[in-house]
Amino acid sequence: MRLRKNNKAGEVLRKSRYVIDNPGEYKGKWHEVFDNANDIHIEIGMGKGKFIIENAIKYPNINFIGIEKYDTVLMLALKKLNNLELSNLKIICIDAKELESVFDHEIAQIYLNFSDPWPKNRHHKRRLTSHDYLKVYDNVFKNDNVIVQKTDNQVLFGYSIESLSTYGYTLKNVSLDLHNSKYKEDNITTEYEEKFIQRGQPIFCLTATMTNRE
Amino acid sequence: MRLRKNNKAGEVLRKSRYVIDNPGEYKGKWHEVFDNANDIHIEIGMGKGKFIIENAIKYPNINFIGIEKYDTVLMLALKKLNNLELSNLKIICIDAKELESVFDHEIAQIYLNFSDPWPKNRHHKRRLTSHDYLKVYDNVFKNDNVIVQKTDNQVLFGYSIESLSTYGYTLKNVSLDLHNSKYKEDNITTEYEEKFIQRGQPIFCLTATMTNRE
Numbered sequence: 001m002r003l004r005k006n007n008k009a010g011e012v013l014r015k016s017r018y019v020i021d022n023p024g025e026y027k028g029k030w031h032e033v034f035d036n037a038n039d040i041h042i043e044i045g046m047g048k049g050k051f052i053i054e055n056a057i058k059y060p061n062i063n064f065i066g067i068e069k070y071d072t073v074l075m076l077a078l079k080k081l082n083n084l085e086l087s088n089l090k091i092i093c094i095d096a097k098e099l100e101s102v103f104d105h106e107i108a109q110i111y112l113n114f115s116d117p118w119p120k121n122r123h124h125k126r127r128l129t130s131h132d133y134l135k136v137y138d139n140v141f142k143n144d145n146v147i148v149q150k151t152d153n154q155v156l157f158g159y160s161i162e163s164l165s166t167y168g169y170t171l172k173n174v175s176l177d178l179h180n181s182k183y184k185e186d187n188i189t190t191e192y193e194e195k196f197i198q199r200g201q202p203i204f205c206l207t208a209t210m211t212n213r214e
Numbered sequence: 215m216r217l218r219k220n221n222k223a224g225e226v227l228r229k230s231r232y233v234i235d236n237p238g239e240y241k242g243k244w245h246e247v248f249d250n251a252n253d254i255h256i257e258i259g260m261g262k263g264k265f266i267i268e269n270a271i272k273y274p275n276i277n278f279i280g281i282e283k284y285d286t287v288l289m290l291a292l293k294k295l296n297n298l299e300l301s302n303l304k305i306i307c308i309d310a311k312e313l314e315s316v317f318d319h320e321i322a323q324i325y326l327n328f329s330d331p332w333p334k335n336r337h338h339k340r341r342l343t344s345h346d347y348l349k350v351y352d353n354v355f356k357n358d359n360v361i362v363q364k365t366d367n368q369v370l371f372g373y374s375i376e377s378l379s380t381y382g383y384t385l386k387n388v389s390l391d392l393h394n395s396k397y398k399e400d401n402i403t404t405e406y407e408e409k410f411i412q413r414g415q416p417i418f419c420l421t422a423t424m425t426n427r428e
Contacts, residue, residue, distance in 0.1 A: 017327075154390035154416070159421075160405075162388045171379040174388070175419060176368035202368070206392075 009071040013093060023092040028104040033090060034063040039108035041066055042140075044096050044128060045115055049077030051190045052111075056089040058188065062108075063088045069095045096128060096136075103140040110137060112149045114192045117156035129160040134167045143182050145169070145210040150178065151202055152196050157204040169208035178203040230292050237306040242318040246384055248277040253322035256281055257291075258310050263291030265404045266325075270303035272402070275320075276402040277302045283309045309343060310350075315347060317354040324351060326363045328406045331370035343374040348381045359424040361384070362391065364417055366410050371418040383422035392406060392417040404418060 004010040013019045024135045026033055039062050045179065046066030056064045068074050071093050081089075093101060122203060125132050129149065137145060142205045147164070151157050157176075165171060175178055175181040179197055189197070196203060220222040234240065239248050244254055253350045257266045260280030270278045282288050285307050295303075306366055308316060329342045339346050343363065352361060353361060361378070366372050371390075371411050379385060390396040402409070410417060 138228050147392040158390045158395075165379055165385040171385070172376050174372040174376040176372045181372075 004071060007071070011077050012069075012078065013071055013074055013091075016081070016091070018078065018081055018086075018089060019074070019091045019093070023094060025101045027102055028106065030065070030103070030106050032062075032073065034088060036063070038063050038121065038189065040065060040106060040142075041109040041111065042103075042107055043111040043113065044099075045069075045113065046077065046091070047073055048112075048191045049074075049080055049091075050194075051113055051188055052089065053077070053080055054086070056086045060088055064090070066091045067096070067099075068093060093204055096133065099136050100139050105139065105142050107140045108142055108147060109146040111126070111139070112138070112151075112153055112154075113148060113190050115149075115156065117153035119153070119155050124159060127156060127159060127163075129156075129163045131163060132164070134169075145208075147208040148173075148205075149208070150190075150205045152193075152203055152206070154202060157206075161206065164206075164208040169210045171184075171206050171208055175205050175206040176202060178205045187188045218285060221285070223289050226292065227285055228308060230295070230305070232292065232295055232300075232303060232305045233288070233387075234338055237308060237316045241316055242319050244277075244279070244317070248302060249278070252277050252302070254279060254320060254356075255323040255325065256317075256321055258313075258327040259283075259325060259327065260291065260305070261327075262288055262405045263294055263305075264408075265290075265327055265402055266303065267291070267294055267298070267300070268402045270300045271298075271403060278304070281310065281313075282306045282307060282428050307424065313350050314353050319353065320356050321354045322356055323360040323362060324354070325403050326365075328365055328367075329363075329370065331367035333366070333367070333369050338364050341370060341373060341377075343370075343377045345381055346378060348377070348383075353400055354384065358423075361422040362387075362419075363422070364404075364407065364419045366407075366415060366417055368418070373422075375420065378420075378422040381424075383424045385420050385422055387419065387421040389419050390416060392419045 014021050031037055041062055041064045044067050046068045052064050052066040071082050074093060112128050118126045124130060149160055156176050173183060237372050245251055255276055257277045258281050260266050260282045266278050266280040288307055324340050332340045338344060363374055387397060389397055407417060
């Protein structure tokens with residue numbers, strides 16, 4: 001779960017004020033990190049960071065935690081943060097499987113943007129909306145569960161609708177063409193999404209909500 | 215609700231053994247029409263009839279009722295039925311709004327194939343998956359509610375996912391490209407759908423289920 005010690009990315013990240021190197025130590029205590037009681041939103045797979053950085057700027061009264069398993073990708077996010085002072089943004093370098101060892105019923109919202117679609121059916125459990133992952137999220141959410149998903153992949157989107165619905169989530173804010181829908185107005189794009197817009201390819205989106213079962 | 219008296223289509227339809235001219239008289243008694251206790255499936259908007267006729271042939275132990283509001287379209291369906299003896303198929307010429315005056319908790323499954331998308335937002339209540347129509351279907355379904363939908367229209371599909379889910383339905387068998395999915399195998403196409411396949415355009419599908427609330 002910690003950053004690698006023997007590579008340059010690990011070294012650079014460890015020095016950043018945005019990166020939390022020992023996230024497991026804050027399990028159940030993330031409000032202490034931000035020093036306020038505001039809602040915490042996490043993005044699983046923040047990549048180069050455009051989405052979560054722009055969210056943190058736009059919504060100063062929400063705390064954001066970006067999650068990314070590849071430290072080399074996070075280097076690119078840190079470049080964007082160089083000249084920004086954002087007290088409501090932190091970054092951690094873990095795999096989504098480790099979420100439960102980092103968060104304990106303290107997250108208000110999860111963003112899944114352009115997650116790996118794992119298009120082969122035999123890999124469906126690796127998709128971030130599989131029931132295996134939804135079970136993990138149950139232990140991460142504070143009150144009601146809220147998952148906001150965007151993807152360009154029709155296999156992942158169809159799978160997610162079914163998986164979320166059969167798990168007990170209610171689906172709303174659904175569009176099969178976000179950028180020609182009413183949801184465009186408030187949408188903050190990712191780097192990947194910008195490329196798709198330029199090509200005129202449709203983006204799918206949904207918001208899934210569920211009253212916490214526990 | 216009855217066939218028009220002063221046009222040719224009305225006359226022809228009234229003479230067909232497939233067409234029930236006075237469907238309201240069988241409300242709560244449709245099993246008498248088929249003379250068995252098999253499940254009854256209805257297609258709302260059967261159009262030229264390919265889908266429901268092929269279903270009736272393939273599934274002799276299910277009773278099918280095709281519903282269509284335009285009598286001139288039904289003329290084309292009757293042509294296909296000329297040389298067929300299907301005891302498990304009936305046709306009625308009514309508007310979907312009138313379903314409650316024709317059926318009373320006796321339907322097992324509803325098919326919505328390529329329904330009018332009513333693309334303008336101000337017309338959304340006219341879509342056959344609006345909450346207004348879902349309320350009507352509650353009085354039509356016998357036990358669990360089952361709605362099977364196909365469409366090529368992304369606005370209608372996104373709307374339907376949200377409307378069905380927020381109403382309490384669970385969504386499964388979801389695909390954003392039916393003809394490149396595992397659902398292709400058992401799929402019976404409509405006339406309209408055949409045109410879309412030829413053009414290579416994707417067809418969206420879902421099955422929505424809900425335990426009857428009453």
